[in-house]
Amino acid sequence: MSDLRELSVVRWRKYGKDRLYVTAPDERRMGWCDLATGVVTVDDDADRAAVEAAVAGWRAAVPEPAQQASPAPSTNAGVTVITESSVAAQEPVWNDLAERRAGQAAREQAIALKHAAPVRTFVARVLRVHTDERAWRIGADGEEMVAARLARLVKKDARWRALHAVPVGVNGSDIDHVVIGPGGVFTLNAKHHPGAKIWVAGTTFMVNGQKQPYLRNSRHEAARASRLLTAAAGVPVEAVGVVVPVGAADITIKKAPEGAHVVYRRAIGKWLERRPEVLDLEAIDRVFEAARRSTTWLG
Template sequence: MTEQHTGWDDLAIRCPGSAASAQAAQARAAAPVRSVLARLMGVHSDERAWRLGAAGEKRVGRQLERLMKDDPRWRCLHAIPVGRRGADIHHFVIGPGGVFTLNAKHHPGARLWVGGDTFMVNGVRQPYVRNSRHEADRVSSLLSSAVGHPIAVTGLVVPVGAQDVRIKKPPKDDAVVPRRQLWRWLSHQPQALPVAIIDTLFEQARRSATWTGT
């Protein structure tokens, strides 16, 4: 749900995981019996993937709520629709430490290993770092275009629910920050933006037109 303004919707009222939850509901509606059977039997399905994704985003959202409560200079947006092909940014965060996109990856009980751009989930390589970097670059381009000057954006991959996360070598331009460490990691970033700039960027970011080109 979004609040409508003249020519744009206010994204500030969107909840963590709302886009993924809507996709899960759509998958259940399309195949209700299959969805129920898959859940009872523990079988992987599109509905389950969207449902787990939504749960992970909600858990990350609680960390961000804590961050904003402790330091109101931090601002967050969730489930931002980007472009016209159904893509969304899980979390957009802006504050004294800079501008960040957060991509929640919910892998209950999994073992994760990170070495630079290599991200392994139970021994299987995943393109999470590459995708996070692409997302941050896209957000940087859109936000820079909207405000008229370059805006640097850092991409974060945020593992949720994993049994073990081993970071042998951090990615070069992005970061992998487990959910339980997220609040502390963000709050300890060096000062990069004054409050006036934070407010200006947030006001632009909350407008749907910034991300959809409308």
């Protein structure tokens, strides 16, 4: 049986269907579950136990939309008695985002699209046709390459922390990388454009002559992170947005970008390392502990 920790479980909702696809580490499809009926379908009966266990694990980890109200604390002669169990019941369940892999959200989308139309995906890959599946896959590759650079920084200076594929809100949005360290808090948006020419000036960001909203989006992403982390950590947090181009053949910064920074992938570690120190270790730990909780990012 495959190690359940290595299996990928992806939810796919489209055309009135709601399914979970279970994939092996080598991207081999093992099976899927119809969430409406609970029926599990497998390609190989030998995988059934692993697929059913992976589905059960997903159900246990993902809370249902409607949560039952926490039981009221007991009272005795007008005195409220708060027990350990009642406190635990009132604390929201959260997932540890430190366990998420770089590019996880984008990779899951690519796999779901591949499983939904395997033949069409195969033909598109052979013909090098630009599809949504390809865009998600290339995006995931870019995020993984940025994460590799961040890992070097963390290894060099343990005060730095990095979270990847941080889910925000309930509409499927995510922040590619949230980096916290002595230089502050940063939201990194990896943009993988192999062989492209990038031109930046003020509020304009162009890829092969086409304007892209990357600077605006990065600014909004950082502002949202600032608000959510401030509320969760209980201290003022000002996140800085950074667009990280990956794979570009040429990058020209005609004028300093406004609203966000633009730092090429190969330079991101050094750039972060050179930021003036604004957070001590206690503040870094406090913000990181808030950032790693999935419930922090629901607002």
